[in-house]
Amino acid sequence: MVYMRLNYNPNAAVAQIMSKVQQVQNQLPTGTQAPVINETVGNQTALMYLAFYSNTLSQQQVNDYVLRVVQPKIQGVHGVGQAQIVPAGTGPSGDSFALRAWLNPNRMAALGVTPAAVARALASNNYISAVGRTRSADIARAIRADTILHNARQFRNL
Incomplete structure (x- = not known):
C-alpha cells in the first residue's frame, strides 16, 4: 500500500x-x-464493522438475509460509499472463504512446478457448479454440485 x-x-x-x-x-x-x-x-479504513448472528438461523440463512436485506439498506443511506460483506461467508451460500497459498520456490523448482501450474491445479480442482435454483417466501438458494475443497489438508494434497 x-x-x-x-x-x-x-x-x-x-x-x-x-x-x-x-x-x-x-x-x-x-x-x-x-x-x-x-x-x-x-x-480506505472501514468506519464501522457490524456482526450478525442468530440462535435459530444457520450461517447460510444469516448471510442470505444480510446480502439481500441489510446490505442494500445500508448502501441506501445517504453518505454511505460502500457496504461490503467480509468473511466468514462472502457468497450467497455463506460458505465462501479465501485461501492464501505460500509457495516454496525451492520445492517447486525441484519438482519442476511453475506458479501457473499451481494456479491451474487450484482452479480445476476447486469450483462450484450451479445445477439449479429453489425459492421460498423467505429465501432463494442456488442448488450446487459441491466440488470445492474444504480444508488446508485437501489443498495440501492437491
Whole structure:
C-alpha cells in the first residue's frame, strides 16, 4: 500500500508507481502474474464493522438475509460509499472463504512446478457448479454440485 503526502497529485503518483513497477517487472519469476495497481482516493479504513448472528438461523440463512436485506439498506443511506460483506461467508451460500497459498520456490523448482501450474491445479480442482435454483417466501438458494475443497489438508494434497 502506498500513502501520499497531502495535496500530492494522485495521477502523477500513479504514473510514477507504474513506471517503477515496469522497471522491475522483468525480474519477477517466470509464470507470475503481472502486478495490479488500483488507485483509490481517501482513507480506505472501514468506519464501522457490524456482526450478525442468530440462535435459530444457520450461517447460510444469516448471510442470505444480510446480502439481500441489510446490505442494500445500508448502501441506501445517504453518505454511505460502500457496504461490503467480509468473511466468514462472502457468497450467497455463506460458505465462501479465501485461501492464501505460500509457495516454496525451492520445492517447486525441484519438482519442476511453475506458479501457473499451481494456479491451474487450484482452479480445476476447486469450483462450484450451479445445477439449479429453489425459492421460498423467505429465501432463494442456488442448488450446487459441491466440488470445492474444504480444508488446508485437501489443498495440501492437491
